[in-house]
Amino acid sequence: MSAAAAAKPILYSYFRSSCSWRVRIALALKGISYDLVPVNLIKDGGQQFSAEFKALNPMQQVPALKIDGITLSQSLAIINYLEEVHPNPRLLPQDPKKRAQVRMIADHIASGIQPLQNLSVLKQMGEKKIEWAQNCITSGFQALEQILQHTAGRYCVGDEVSMADLCLVPQVANAERFKVDMGPYPTITRINKVLLELEAFKISHPSRQPDTPAELRA
Template identity: 70%
Template sequence: MHLSLVCLAKPVLHGYFRSSCSWRVRIAFALKGIEYDQVPVHLIKDGGQQHTEQYQTLNPMQQVPAVEIDGITLSQSLAVIQYIDETRPGPPLLPADPKKRAQVRMISDIIASGIQPLQNLHVIQKMGTEKVQWAQHFIDRGFQALEPLLKQTAGKYCVGDEISMADICLVPQVYNAERFKVDVEQYPTIKRLNETLLEIEAFRVSDPSCQPDTPEDLRA
């Protein structure tokens, strides 16, 4: 009885409304139709709640997200998304074809390894007055690579005509680009995909503008 209760417990997402990596996980949950609870971790208040001893037991990298699910705790959004995909019914988040799966992972990793880590809060905080220029440099470098790749792989969405993990990564990264005043008009494929994806319910309900910890003045 106890065991089955553990298994049936709703997943808990420890995240932050404006964290692009938390947003990725929110989109995955929404696409799969999975109910979950959110525990806000304020990345600025009190010097950053991600640095508390309690939070470090959830994610020793002191970053969001951390997800409690099925009795384990996971960090790293792409690991979480692929775990959800491999254990939950609903629309697949990776295509069945191995070559397309590889393309989805390549695009996801260009964002998750090649762009986001270089413009995330911890790095930006170390850059002082150069922080906007630094973030713009790395987002532009990544988008300059993504644009020609997406031109080859995209159909309606990033890879073909099915929504995938690549789309889940793209939309929050474009949001970050806009926050750092990157000119997204330079990247017509990225811009078109982002606009298409933002029409979809799962992307809208998981948007930073409408989360439990979104401050009043930033609410849509």
């Protein structure tokens, strides 16, 4: 095994980044130990804009994961890679229909909700940023609640934790941060509550990261 392949994975993460949180959950579920390098998206005008980090991820976003001699960005691409090289416990169901549903829900959140209310977009919105974020999340959650009523068991798709769940929990945290009324989304709320009781979701939580500010620590 080459030195690069044998090295411990390094995750470049920001405690509050929902995309980083998805990857932290996947690593925890699969029992992969890693070193964490915090990238503060606000301090110093945004550490993700440094030349050093741009060389690592030209999109200047977290997460980035150095693993097995390569550097990957984009949370779902990272999770799919982890799934292929560390298949247990699986995060994509064996049944092709359920697997498609998992990917659909993950994409719904990762493409249809989260990018519209992330930091770079909110900066452009100025004073309207809270209202904008609430609208993006609300329209996305209205659709998601309907979808989950057809797919959910204990979790987003049936009774196995999947990539969809890894996207759901961080997005609900964003909704709560932006004071979205969760009353109309009982299925989302129920699944989120059950997931937050699982150890992998607890240890990867934004309140328990090395770079979590003291006042936000659990």
